[in-house]
Amino acid sequence: MVGWKGLHRDQLEHAVQRRQVISDLFQRGLAAHQAGQIDDAIRLYSTALRQNPNQPDVWNNLGVALRRSKKFEAALIAYRRAADLRPGNAGLWSNMGNCLREMMRFDEALVAHKKALELDATIKSHTFNTGLVYRDMNRFEEALEYFERALALDPDYIDANWDRALAHLALGNYEKGWAGYETRRKLADNPIRKLDSAPEWDGKTDLRGKRILLRAEQGFGDMIQFARFVPLVAKKAGHVILECRKELIPIMRTVSGVGTLVEKGARLPEFDVHVPLLSLPYVLGLGESDLNKISTNTYISPPAGKKVRLAPPQGTVLKVGLIWAGKLNPRDRSCPLDTLLPILSAKGAAFYSFQIDDRRADIEKLGLHAFVTDLGEHIHDFGDSAALMQAMDLVITIDSSPAHLAGALGVPVWMLQLYTTDWRWLVDRSDSPWYPTMRIYRQTKPGDWADPVKKLSGDFSTLLQARLKAANTGE
Numbered sequence: 022m023v024g025w026k027g028l029h030r031d032q033l034e035h036a037v038q039r040r041q042v043i044s045d046l047f048q049r050g051l052a053a054h055q056a057g058q059i060d061d062a063i064r065l066y067s068t069a070l071r072q073n074p075n076q077p078d079v080w081n082n083l084g085v086a087l088r089r090s091k092k093f094e095a096a097l098i099a100y101r102r103a104a105d106l107r108p109g110n111a112g113l114w115s116n117m118g119n120c121l122r123e124m125m126r127f128d129e130a131l132v133a134h135k136k137a138l139e140l141d142a143t144i145k146s147h148t149f150n151t152g153l154v155y156r157d158m159n160r161f162e163e164a165l166e167y168f169e170r171a172l173a174l175d176p177d178y179i180d181a182n183w184d185r186a187l188a189h190l191a192l193g194n195y196e197k198g199w200a201g202y203e204t205r206r207k208l209a210d211n212p213i214r215k216l217d218s219a220p221e222w223d224g225k226t227d228l229r230g231k232r233i234l235l236r237a238e239q240g241f242g243d244m245i246q247f248a249r250f251v252p253l254v255a256k257k258a259g260h261v262i263l264e265c266r267k268e269l270i271p272i273m274r275t276v277s278g279v280g281t282l283v284e285k286g287a288r289l290p291e292f293d294v295h296v297p298l299l300s301l302p303y304v305l306g307l308g309e310s311d312l313n314k315i316s317t318n319t320y321i322s323p324p325a326g327k328k329v330r331l332a333p334p335q336g337t338v339l340k341v342g343l344i345w346a347g348k349l350n351p352r353d354r355s356c357p358l359d360t361l362l363p364i365l366s367a368k369g370a371a372f373y374s375f376q377i378d379d380r381r382a383d384i385e386k387l388g389l390h391a392f393v394t395d396l397g398e399h400i401h402d403f404g405d406s407a408a409l410m411q412a413m414d415l416v417i418t419i420d421s422s423p424a425h426l427a428g429a430l431g432v433p434v435w436m437l438q439l440y441t442t443d444w445r446w447l448v449d450r451s452d453s454p455w456y457p458t459m460r461i462y463r464q465t466k467p468g469d470w471a472d473p474v475k476k477l478s479g480d481f482s483t484l485l486q487a488r489l490k491a492a493n494t495g496e
Contacts, residue, residue, distance in 0.1 A: 046072070047079055054086055062086045077107035084116060093124045111140035115147045122154050125440075125467035130154045145174040149181050157441045159448050161188040179207045190444040196308035198444075203303060213238055213297055222294040224304030228258040234295035237264040237285040241403070241422035243299060244269055245429050246445065246455060249320050250301040252278040262292055271404025272426070275322040316454050319431035327408035333371035338488040341372050342410055342427075343393065344418040346380035354420045356437045358383045360470050361417070363478045365392045369489050370481075373413065375406060375423055415484070417477070420446070428456025435480070437473055440464035 050065030066083040070076060084099035100117040107113065118133035134151040141147065152167030168185040171178055186201025205211050213236070220226075222233060233254060237244060244265055255261045255278025262281040265273050270282055283289060296304060307314055333340055346355040358380075365372055372393045374384060381397045384390060400406050406426060410416060416427040416434040420443060427434035438446060438461050446453060446461060453459040460480075462473035 077103040088120050096120050111137045127158050145171045161191050164188050187444045199303035222296040230259040231293040232260045233258045234262045234292040236297045238297050242425040245425040247298045248276050251276050268402040271324040272321050272407050321429040323408040323411050324404040329408050329412045337371040338492045339370040340414045342413040342416040344375045344423045347421040360474050364481045428459050433458045435460045438463045440467040
């Protein structure tokens with residue numbers, strides 16, 4: 022028979038062993054998490070919590086790992102379990118707010134972030150994260166207040182400096198925005214390699230007789246958008262060398278003032294000074310009063326010699342290009358093709374898909390081959406896209422590089438825009454100072470395409486009826 026003291030000792034040893042097992046699971050989960058092995062981390066955290074659910078730190082870490090895996094609902098549950106156990110942890114509330122923001126539950130996100138600030142307003146990220154919610158709600162004036170407060174805590178806070186710049190640009194405060202836009206050089210995910218062989222142009226040094234290298238950076242759309250500034254530099258320089266990715270070369274060759282094109286990553290020719298292409302508004306000193314230098318009807322053309330042969334059905338009065346899907350990062354801007362079904366059945370319109378990725382398959386999935394002609398196999402670079410796009414009467418697209426291309430070509434383009442706007446499209450505007458032929462249809466609620474598609478469909482019907490009437494009367 023085991024005595025009371027012996028039984029107590031056995032229980033104590035078992036409890037110690039159990040705590041050690043749980044601690045080991047947590048440490049292994051933490052190591053996996055830090056190594057980027059997120060699935061393993063989730064499994065180990067979960068096992069530790071099944072052993073003992075009263076561990077707020079483990080619940081918090083599980084929430085972080087689940088959020089990183091885009092399992093937002095499960096992450097939110099984990100954060101709430103942690104908050105039940107430790108409601109006074111400011112970092113936990115900030116994490117919960119970040120999760121709610123990604124779920125586009127903005128009002129709840131603000132409540133969580135302001136709870137974090139109530140508990141501890143000395144942590145710069147808590148203030149900054151609150152500003153991000155206002156940014157995603159397109160409330161940029163309020164976002165700026167929080168970014169400024171975060172910068173008061175740390176003037177060198179890179180993320181706050183960056184988002185402050187984007188907020189200024191979204192509000193059309195270009196002078197402050199372009200200066201802050203230079204912060205992108207310090208971002209971890211946007212490296213601009215150093216060139217020590219020649220100085221960087223400051224916008225003031227005389228360029229007469231000089232060879233200037235305009236350097237490639239960021240995405241296709243950014244390069245197309247900022248190519249409009251090349252002619253301004255060409256007026257000052259002896260020779261302009263433009264670096265760009267291979268797919269852009271055919272259209273960049275048509276930009277006025279480009280002397281030499283070089284593929285990004287290839288050996289560079291001799292040059293006297295250089296500057297990243299997206300720094301040109303800043304070094305040129307463009308402010309709010311210089312919109313006329315930003316806005317231009319056409320500055321890109323299809324490559325010479327590109328011939329397009331389309332065979333629209335008899336009776337077609339409107340040829341329409343379509344782009345409904347794009348990259349998933351940093352935010353999925355796609356609009357499901359089936360939401361556009363109301364306009365695809367319109368008599369007198371012919372639709373052409375410019376999709377070049379896996380989403381070309383959406384046409385077959387929805388049985389739309391009779392309504393949409395897939396041009397994907399004919400598009401190998403932006404030169405092909407430009408030639409085909411020039412043959413369109415209208416381009417309907419999401420926020421993507423084809424939207425920039427259509428605008429740069431001067432082709433009428435209707436763009437479906439997410440609720441959370443990108444800085445370049447400003448706020449609450451249906452037009453764009455960047456592209457005079459653009460019309461913007463914005464979501465009025467996060468994730469809901471019903472309202473913008475309804476407005477677009479109404480405008481499309483009006484346009485089509487006007488074209489049909491003109492065709493019937495011979496106007």
